[in-house]
Amino acid sequence: MKSTFGYHFIFSTKPQDRIRRHLLLWMSWILFSTLIYLPVNMRGVETPDMQVFLLTLIEAICFTIFSHAVFAYLLAYWLIPRFFYTKQFGFFLLGFIGIIIVQAVGAFAVGELVLRHYRAIIKFPFRSHSILLGLLAGVRGGTTIGGFVAAIVIMKNLVKQQEAFGQVQREKLGAELQLLKSQLHPHFLFNTLNNLYALTLKNSPRSPEIVLKLSSLLRYMLYECNAEEVPLEKEIHFLKHYIELEQLRYGDRLDVSLQISGDYTSKNIAPLLLIPFLENSFKHGTSTQLDQAWISLDLYVQDDQLFFKLINSRDVEEMPPGMGGIGLQNVRKRLDLLYPNTHELRCVETEDTFLIILNLALHSSVTRVETKSTVPI
Structure with a gap:
């Protein structure tokens, strides 16, 4: 039985496999973010633990969908293929700064327009009113998952390029061997027929x-x-x-x-x-x-x-x-x-x-x- 995380699952281009990979990635990231920020939200409050956990989970989902995923997908599917692989590193740097700003603004907007009101509804304190701190918080989480996704994309492309290079080498080897054999056969036949010709002349x-x-x-x-x-x-x-x-x-x-x-x-x-x-x-x-x-x-x-x-x-x-x-x-x-x-x-x-x-x-x-x-x- 093939492993769930085997080669086929990781490199498959089938839509169902890609959806499973992406769901697994983002569910893992949401769980990780929830566990990381749960102790922060629980510090100094009297809200029941389960309510704090649900709050932290909702915040992780919102930040992931409207900020972190945007940054990761722009980096993986636009910035890296368009500028990094084509060695346009100046444009890559400008684009990287641009999508950082986009995802930071997205994270701040989610915090101010959605999560602030949700915290007010459940009577949970909203800790920071600083725009700068809000933007930096968005950058921190987005660049973490974005860097991880970029590493996955680059590593997978390196593996596929190695496989393509290996295939070219195998094809080259096969062509050279066929050439060598095609040279060997006439050479051998030439010598042998010469031997036969010499004897037939003598009957x-x-x-x-x-x-x-x-x-x-x-x-x-x-x-x-x-x-x-x-x-x-x-x-x-x-x-x-x-x-x-x-x-x-x-x-x-x-x-x-x-x-x-x-x-x-x-x-x-x-x-x-x-x-x-x-x-x-x-x-x-x-x-x-x-x-x-x-x-x-x-x-x-x-x-x-x-x-x-x-x-x-x-x-x-x-x-x-x-x-x-x-x-x-x-x-x-x-x-x-x-x-x-x-x-x-x-x-x-x-x-x-x-x-x-x-x-x-x-x-x-x-x-x-x-x-x-x-x-x-």
């Missing part, structure tokens, strides 16, 4: 097998990678199929060591997050070596942590400085966007090897991230 009997495995990879990429996350188990199968496809191409010239361990059956990961590392190993490692090439991949899952270590041989004479291309650039961006502060990526180049170590906190859902708006209280 290799392995071509049909490569086509079958490629169709399996494409099926995964096109139909299962549209979600924010995919089962880690499927991502691992994808890596295995990719390695098998590359082994068909290179044959005995490629030595692959693959070690996968740990409980990965119930874990999720962002789709196509690991394949750029493996693709990079073949593109800049195996394909540039004329002699024996090798790749070693260790993937281990412990609790919610993924440990990924990939090392491959390379020909330093064929390698440009700063190994990698679109694939690695994209995966770095995706890691920063999807796993901020929950991953560690290291790339180490030596004379004849390239090492990638990735530690990643796995999770089951991806957390994503100014227009001015006035939120009704």
Whole structure:
């Protein structure tokens, strides 16, 4: 069951919820004013306590309706939206002084024209005949509740602006991820089709097998990678199929060591997050070596942590400085966007090897991230 004072009640724009909020606010203020001024009215009089309580309650209601509420609503619905949010602080100050005067005059008028006569009827003393003291008394109560209402309005708008900012960030993140994936897919397909083309030129009997495995990879990429996350188990199968496809191409010239361990059956990961590392190993490692090439991949899952270590041989004479291309650039961006502060990526180049170590906190859902708006209280 949702709390009566939960998020929905506080931020709802439905008329019935707004009426309930306003009634709750002003009933609380009237009760507070009554309890505050009751001891003052009871001091030095012989009137029965209940009669004094009713008098104080009536006065609190009158001052609230004709003075305090006027000040609060002018401040919340006119002055703050019109001048404060638009940074016209000079006009805001003038307007603030103006509505203080209006509510002070309203409070004094209520006291003189209504409550003085009521006190006379019940034979209760009217304490002050000073216009200045009457005006100041009205200012004191009005600014108290007005400041409270202004704080509510400003805080609610800050919350809504934060939510709007978060929504923009989430939409931006989604757009960037789609862009990164759209770049990754053609890049990966380009490399794989090049491999297939090389074998078909040689009329290799392995071509049909490569086509079958490629169709399996494409099926995964096109139909299962549209979600924010995919089962880690499927991502691992994808890596295995990719390695098998590359082994068909290179044959005995490629030595692959693959070690996968740990409980990965119930874990999720962002789709196509690991394949750029493996693709990079073949593109800049195996394909540039004329002699024996090798790749070693260790993937281990412990609790919610993924440990990924990939090392491959390379020909330093064929390698440009700063190994990698679109694939690695994209995966770095995706890691920063999807796993901020929950991953560690290291790339180490030596004379004849390239090492990638990735530690990643796995999770089951991806957390994503100014227009001015006035939120009704």
